[in-house]
Amino acid sequence: MIRLAHAQLVIADISGYTDFIVNRSVSLLHAEQIVSDLLGAVASNSRHPLTLNKFEGDAALLFAESGDDPAAAAADVLAQLRAMFDAFAATREAIAAQRTGCNCDACTNIHGLRLKAFMHCGQIAIKQLHGFVELAGEDVIVLHRLLKNQVREREYVLLTAPVCALWPAAAVEGYAGSADCEGVGQVPFRVLTPDRLPRAAA
Numbered sequence: 001m002i003r004l005a006h007a008q009l010v011i012a013d014i015s016g017y018t019d020f021i022v023n024r025s026v027s028l029l030h031a032e033q034i035v036s037d038l039l040g041a042v043a044s045n046s047r048h049p050l051t052l053n054k055f056e057g058d059a060a061l062l063f064a065e066s067g068d069d070p071a072a073a074a075a076d077v078l079a080q081l082r083a084m085f086d087a088f089a090a091t092r093e094a095i096a097a098q099r100t101g102c103n104c105d106a107c108t109n110i111h112g113l114r115l116k117a118f119m120h121c122g123q124i125a126i127k128q129l130h131g132f133v134e135l136a137g138e139d140v141i142v143l144h145r146l147l148k149n150q151v152r153e154r155e156y157v158l159l160t161a162p163v164c165a166l167w168p169a170a171a172v173e174g175y176a177g178s179a180d181c182e183g184v185g186q187v188p189f190r191v192l193t194p195d196r197l198p199r200a201a202a
């Protein structure tokens with residue numbers, strides 16, 4: 001079954017970690033366990049309509065169908081992102097406390113781990129095949145291409161122009177940038193620190 005829907009798209013990415021651990025199998029095993037625990041904490045903090053689609057290496061892909069109010073859908077996802085960063089930091093400290101007895105590269109570098117979140121929105125195709133849900137379309141590709149960018153911060157939220165259009169407050173938060181995405185051209189975005197994200201309505 002395939003259908004089209006407007007959706008909010010998110011990638012939560014823990015970067016630069018498993019890449020540098022190549023030599024020792026203990027470190028690699030522990031790095032994978034740590035990343036799995038952290039991504040699990042991030043994903044388990046998402047709530048309907050935001051849904052985990054799949055894990056992709058050190059990242060998680062999530063999406064929320066926008067329904068008939070894309071601005072409300074975007075606001076909900078932005079507030080959930082803020083909660084994800086909090087969950088990430090709390091889980092990171094808990095894991096570090098559990099692993100103080102191990103001297104491997106992965107366990108001794110837990111405190112240095114950071115989260116990046118990328119958010120875009122647009123019309124996508126949602127395919128259900130053999131029990132899996134696959135997201136397709138140019139906007140899904142754009143979101144993935146944005147992971148390669150020139151942003152220097154280690155922890156940030158990157159919001160594309162269509163997301164900023166749904167959340168006008170973004171215009172006065174963070175700073176503007178763009179990335180040259182292969183096959184798509186320049187994609188403008190704003191970069192902000194997670195503490196500038198809106199909180200969920202009480």
Ligand SMILES: [Zn+2]
Nearest residue numbers: 030102104107
């Ligand atoms: Zn270890």
